[in-house]
Amino acid sequence: MSKQIVLLPGWGLGVVPLQALAEELYAALPDFTVQIQALPDMSGKEAAAVIEQLDQQLPNDCWLLGWSLGGMLATALAAQRQSGCAGLISYASNACFVARDTWPMAMTEATFSAFHELCRTDFAAGLQRFTLLCSQGAKQPRQLSRQLLEMALLADSAGALAGLDLLAELDNRAAISAFAGPQLHLLADADALLPPAASASLADLNPYATVELLGQSHASVFDQPQLLAQRIVSFIISGQHA
Numbered sequence: 001m002s003k004q005i006v007l008l009p010g011w012g013l014g015v016v017p018l019q020a021l022a023e024e025l026y027a028a029l030p031d032f033t034v035q036i037q038a039l040p041d042m043s044g045k046e047a048a049a050v051i052e053q054l055d056q057q058l059p060n061d062c063w064l065l066g067w068s069l070g071g072m073l074a075t076a077l078a079a080q081r082q083s084g085c086a087g088l089i090s091y092a093s094n095a096c097f098v099a100r101d102t103w104p105m106a107m108t109e110a111t112f113s114a115f116h117e118l119c120r121t122d123f124a125a126g127l128q129r130f131t132l133l134c135s136q137g138a139k140q141p142r143q144l145s146r147q148l149l150e151m152a153l154l155a156d157s158a159g160a161l162a163g164l165d166l167l168a169e170l171d172n173r174a175a176i177s178a179f180a181g182p183q184l185h186l187l188a189d190a191d192a193l194l195p196p197a198a199s200a201s202l203a204d205l206n207p208y209a210t211v212e213l214l215g216q217s218h219a220s221v222f223d224q225p226q227l228l229a230q231r232i233v234s235f236i237i238s239g240q241h242a
Contacts, residue, residue, distance in 0.1 A: 002086035004062035005029075005236070007036045008054075008070030010092070010221075011163045012130055014038070016151040017222040018067065024229035029236070039070065042162035047169050051076050063236060065089040067221045068193075069163060071185075072097065072170045078183070079175035087182040087239045089232055092218045094194050095176055095202060097167040105198035116164050123157040137190025137217040144223050176205040182239035183208075186231065188215040210235070 005025060007018045015036045026034045040053045054077055058064075063086045066074030071093025078088040099106040119126030128149060135144035153160065176183070183206070187199050196213055203211040214231055215224050 002061045002063060003029075003032045004059050004086075005032055005034045006058050006062045006064055007034070008064070008066035008074050009036065009039060010066075010068030010070050011167065012127055012153060012160050013148060013151045014153050017148065017219065020225040021221050021229055024225045025232065028229060028233045039073070039163070041159055042166050043158055044162070045166075047076065047166055050166060051080060055080065060084050061086050063087045063089065063239075065232065066091070066093060068092045068218065069097075069167055072167070072172055075172045075175050075179070075183075076170065078181065079172075079179045082178075082180060085179075085181055087184075087236065088179060089184045089186070089235065091186045091215070091221050091228060092188055092191055092194055093185065094198050095173045095205065096171050097194075100171075103171075103173065103201070105195050105201050107193065112164075112168065116161070116168075119157070119161060119164065123160065124154060127152040127154065127160075131219075133192040134219040135217055135223075136192035137188060138219065138223050139216065141217070144217070144219060148219060148222065173205055176202065176209060179206070180208075182210075182235070184210045184212070184232070184235045186212055186214045186228065188217055188220055189213050190216055191218045193218045 009015050009018050015038050018036050022034045064074035064078050071090030078085040094106050096103040096106050098112045099108050131145045131148040135141040138144045185202050187196050199211050
């Protein structure tokens with residue numbers, strides 16, 4: 001019975017946005033180990049190499065919990081580990097971040113390409129745009145956007161561009177279908193980066209997966225940590241006794 005939770009952060013903002021959620025989880029599960037794992041350097045690496053590096057870094061039989069890009073990596077790793085993963089939880093993560101013919105419920109390729117180009121030519125402006133999108137739907141979006149921008153990894157433009165390339169590459173449809181352990185995918189009601197309507201398509205991938213709308217914005221892991229922690233803890237407890 002695993003008592004380890006590993007949190008993987010999203011793109012461009014580092015580990016700080018997950019600290020409040022980690023604290024809430026530890027307060028509710030004091031006999032658990034809760035760690036936030038920074039994403040590895042993705043420069044020059046394909047998805048398989050990044051996932052393999054995470055597999056080597058992270059403890060076996062832990063709960064994998066990821067936000068956005070971190071959730072997509074957690075999903076891929078859970079499917080690779082199978083019984084070696086206690087369970088999978090993602091927030092604001094899609095099976096495919098960029099839409100394709102067979103998965104239209106995602107960011108359009110044109111929108112993604114425009115954002116990628118903005119980050120390439122003016123990384124600071126790209127991060128500002130990103131934090132505005134992350135906070136859209138929150139009760140105080142401007143305040144939340146400013147807070148997120150203060151956390152942004154302004155110095156790591158090369159790594160950030162590699163992370164965007166990884167987002168475009170990842171396709172977790174087979175991973176979600178194949179993972180046999182407990183999995184919970186939480187999407188936000190007003191996410192500007194991931195259409196909430198993707199929840200139905202995600203649920204269709206695996207009849208045993210739990211897919212729910214919870215939280216307001218893409219950044220509710222930071223803005224509503226108590227709300228998310230309550231649902232996550234409930235799911236983990238039920239998984240521990242399954």
